[in-house]
Amino acid sequence: MKIIVRSLVIALAVTGAIATSYANASSSKANAMAPASISKTSAMPVPRCPPSDPGDCD
């Protein structure tokens, strides 16, 4: 049990670390004006467009 839980936690932490490095590398290449691509962990769709120009954003 202890080994399983510890392995799960280490897997989560390593995944998070790798994802952070990928996200940082991608955002440094991207335009600085572009909003960061993150949303809350929720089933609700993310509103990414500015309120002045909703367009067809969800």
Next chain:
Amino acid sequence: MITTQFLNSLAYFEVMFCLAALCVITVKKQWPEYWSLGAFLATRFLSDLILIPLYHLKYQRINGLSTASTHSAYVAYFYVYWISFAVESILALIIVYSIFRLAMAPLKGLQQLGMLVFRWAASISVVVALGSAFAPDMTRTKYLIAAISQLQRTQSILTLCLLVFVCFAILPMGLNYGSRIFGVSLGLGIMATNDLVQSAWMALYPHTNSAYNLVNGVVICMVLATWTSYFALPEPKRRIIVLPTTSPFLRWNQISQVLGDNPGFVAVGGMPPELLAPAELEVMQRASRKMVVPFPRSMSA
């Protein structure tokens, strides 16, 4: 169409799980210890209650079934979503803080020291997140989104650090994997990992927004179910912690307990005799009479 229906179902499940977790925390009288988690769930519940009708209102308008303004619905949706996101990020930081405080409760000294370090780290992280989100010629809304995203990323990294700490320190702290402290940390850790993976995924594949919403919906339902079951089930009692007298934990705890105590003060000189009580003056005079010693001859010569 099936995806949309599934997403709608997940949104309703999320609201129900939030309500269930809130009810369980209230019934089990856990608000004093887990008030930050309760506030997080209440914020999520209220924001979802507002967001779901706004979202449907917008789609009804597109299908020509409603006279309500699409634009107003989108503006309201936008601000409710991002403001609730900011509030939840700050509450998640407070949850991490309170979980650390609860986990370290038996070792008061290390708890105080850790909380002090955490407060500084969190404050600096928040300031850096708000500062790094700024770019020249940035509009207010873009800054809002970028700042909240940075804040969320900071909070996710801190949460994962806490999860690793709790996982490895839980047994020496007298807890086990059935403890609510571990359950809350595990849920937060899963959410944090999902946030970070999503951040990388969306940066690499920016046009898969709705696909990732499904993942988000499944993950949040899983996390809320985990929290609900941890609070619904009886918690195992904390074991008494027995440390050897040579334990570095014990030594560091003693040192940390002394750190930050108010120091005592010693009058060095320049003190007028009026400050002393008559009895103190008498004692000092008698003591000084006894201390009078003849001046050494060798020195006088």
